[in-house]
Amino acid sequence: MSVASGILPPMFSGLDDVDWSSLHHAYGTAEEVPGLLRAMASPDADARAKAVSRFYSAVHHQGDVTSCTTVTVPFLLELARTPDLPGRAEIVGLLVSIGTHAVESYDDVLVDYSGxxxxxxxxxxxIRERAEDFIAFTTDDDHRLRRAAIPALAQFVDDAPRAAGLVQDRLRREERPMHRLLLVETMAQLTLRLPAALGEATAWFDALADDTDLxxxxxxxxxxxxxLCVPDAINPDLVPTTAALVHxxxxxPLPPSVWAGPPRQTTPVTGAPPQIADAFRQLEYHNAVYTPTTDLLRTFHTALGARVADRTALxxxxxxxxDPGSRLRALRMAGDLMRNSRGDHSTLIRRVATQLDDANFEVSAEAADVLSxxxxxxxPARDSLAAHISSQTATHGPDVWxxxxRRLRRAHQNAVLALARIGDDRAVPHLLTALDGEVDSWRAVEVAGCLTQxxxxxxxxxxxxxxxxDLAAQQPFDTGTRALLTALGRLADPAALPSVLATLDTAVRLKHWSIAADAVRALGALGPSAAPALSMIRALTGCPDGHVRSAALKALSALGVGPDELMPLVLDALSGTTSFWIRDAVDILATIPPAAGSAAVPRLQELLENSYDWTRIFAAAGLWHVAGEVHTQAVLDTLLQAWNNNGATANFVLQxxxxxxxAAAPALPYLVAExxxxxxxxxxxxxxxxxxLQETARDLIVRLG
Incomplete structure (x- = not known):
């Protein structure tokens, strides 16, 4: 049926028979869904695009396949099967996405938005009942439709030999480079879903890899x-062979005209704090695609996993x-490797540092960002960063910050931030220039606390x-003011006392409690030199905001207030169930003589039975500080059980x-395993x-061994 005249597909005759108000998507009830489906058949390209975008956002939110999503499938299938329908490729892509997520979660039981x-x-x-339709779509004259449908061969065809044959046949017939790459990926996805295809797939992969005419x-x-399909069968020649192909x-390189999609639509961020606007700009920057081989190389790194030496060589x-785009992606992958995998990364750090002087400012900025x-x-990059910053200043002048x-500015700023985070004095003049100026001074604030000297x-x-x-004109969770207070707290310079006190007074008056809590923490970091603030801090121990109360309690301890005043406040904090306030109370117990803190023992023992791992380990730490070896077994059992349940607790547990x-000797096997x-x-x-974590574990192994 043609839709040129606006006639809707036959299945749409039942669209209004569905009780959409009883269904829910990510943002509420689903009454808007019929309108979205009708808009997908519109001759207006903008209306279609908005409808598909909204459908992904609400009905197929982050890959969700809910009851509402499922009800739409027959209507989407009719749209996909309607000849001459404009935008069929987007609808097929949507169906493939829904079907893929549904297949992957086939046996999972999840509760949707309507309960x-x-x-x-x-x-x-x-969707799989219509597998033949998707197979036909892969041979359609419309290359966009073919590309959208190709992944369906891996997900919707359950006959492994047939599916593998279809993929191979399509590669022989397909001429478009990105479609051909997608077909190779589809064979891998088929194999991961249906292991029966592994033998034929690996033989095909080997033949393709060895064909020098391709x-x-x-x-x-x-x-x-x-x-990716057989990571245990990776041979020593793989990385050198891959490196040669990359070269x-x-x-x-393939020209962008044969692989790049249309430019991404971006919406300028207006009226937001500079940190938020910058975060959105960086998100767009990181989502940019510079080369058609990016996903392939990411697949390689996934397959190589913990083989740090091999991945470094690649x-x-x-x-x-x-190609600058290839170097950009390599830098991001280098960052991913070092963020996710342990090992000696000094060689890679030095290699990344060589990119600082790249003529392409985006590459230079990315290298500095990775090092930061x-x-x-x-x-290992310390001197390279300092030399690069000096060279930039000599070339572009003292105001290069x-x-x-914007690209040069970002490259310079990232390098200064990276050097500052190492604690190198050579970053100081550039940060002072930033703080004295009007451009991106907030970025200098972020690292000033790293240079206490x-x-x-x-x-x-x-x-x-x-x-x-101007706190009166700002939101209570203003990140700029909070960053300033955090930096001043880390610097711990008594000269900051009047400014911090003034900010605290204003924040309390305006009930900007998050800012007030940060101001109190900064006063605590000043230690005894903040004694003039004692009366204000004491008053805030009764603040209606728990974060402020907790910060005030810790500040009193830092200012040298004695156990007689602290313990009632500690016991009050322990009487609640908020884990991080309990942690703060336990930190104070560690500074109080055990005899003075003994009143906390009954409550700490109760908290050992709490259902939350973090609350239990904080209580265990407090119990050890106050009561010591009498509770060794209970403390150890709590710590090791929490560590086993939740690896994020490891740093605290090891401390x-x-x-x-x-007394921690029974934990030795856990340390070795870590x-x-x-x-x-x-x-x-x-x-x-x-x-x-690694340093502490090694130290403990030496002590306990």
Missing amino acids: EESNHALAADL EPEIRLAALAERA RIALN LTAQLDSV ACQAIAE AAPD AAAEFTPRLCRHLAAA VLKVMGS LANTRRSGRFASIDDDED
Whole structure:
């Protein structure tokens, strides 16, 4: 049936018979869905695009296949099967996405937005019943429709030999480069879903990889997808062979006209704090696609997993590319490797540092950004960063931080931030320039606290910015003011006291409790020099906001207030169930003589039975501080059980084990097992947290061994 005249497909005759008000999508009831489906058949391209976008956002939200999603499947199938329907490719792509998620979650029982169990099996079966339609779509004259349908061969055809044959046949007939790459990937996805296809798939991958008459991108794809399917069969020649293909592709890259999609639609961020606007800009920047082999190389790195040496060798080849886009993606992959995998990354750090002086400012900025994220392991790049910053300043002048060219500005700023995070004094002049200027000074604030040796220079500038903040005109969760307070707290310069007190007074008056809590924390960091603030801090121990109360309690302890005043407040904090307030109370118990803190023992024992891992380990730490070896077994059992349940607790658990000394000996096997892990672990699985975790574990093993 043609839709040129606006006639809707036959199934749409029942569209209004569905009780859409009883169904829910991600943002409420589903009454808008009939309108979305009708808009998908509109001759207006803009209306179709908006309808599909809204459908993904609400009805197929983040891959959800709910009851509402399933009800739409028959209507979407009719749209996809309607000849001459404009936008069929987008609808087929939507169906493939729904079907893929449904197949992957076929046996899962999830509750949807209306409280009903999502029937993934029903959605998957509805789509797979029309597998022949999707097979036909892969041969359609419309190349966009073919591309949208190709992944269906891996997901909707259950006869493994037939599906493998269809993929191979399509590759022989398909001429478009990106479609051909997608077909190789589809064979891998088929094999991962239906292992019966593995033998034929690996033989096909081998034949493609060995065929020197094929384009190098296809040979690279075959190597990558084979490695993904059989990672245990990776041979020593894989990385050198791959590196050679990467080099060959870089010398003769495919022109964007044959692989790049239309430019991404971006919406300018207006009226947001500079940190938020910058985050959105960086999201767009990281989503940019520079090369058709990006996904292939990411597949390679996934297959190589913990083989750090092999992945480093591959990244070195990628970073040697003459194509800036390839180098950009290689830098991001290098960052991913160092963020996610343990190992000696010093060689890779140095290799990334060589990209700082790249003529392409985007590459230079990305290299500096990667090094900045590697704070704990970035030492091998220290001198390279300093030399690069000096060279930039010599070439572009002392105001390069505020250079008109955004790309140059970003490259310089990222390098300064990376050097500052290592704690290098050579970053100080550039940060002072930033704080004295009007351009992106907020970025300098973020790292000022890393350079405590320059507190005398930073503090007056930060206080000037703090005084200029109009809290009355800002949101309670203003990140700029909070960042200033955090930086001043880390610098711990007594000269900041008047500015912090003034900010606290204003924040309390305006009931901006998040800012007030940060101001109190900054006062606590100043220690005894903040004694003039004692009366205000004491008053805030009765604040209606729990974060402020907890910060006030810790500040009193930091200012030297005695146990007689602290313990009633500690017991009050322990009487609640908010884990991080309990943690703060336990931190204070660690500074109080055990006899003075003994009143907390009954409550700490109760908290050992709490259902939340974090609450239990905080209670265990407090019990050890107050009562010691009498509760050794209970403390150890709690700590090790929480660590086993939740790896994010590891940093805290190991710090308590360190305090326990020889009593922690039963934890030795856990420590050895932790160091045998190849993936990052710890509180946020970040580089800093994990490096600290490894160092503490090694120290404990020596002590306990």
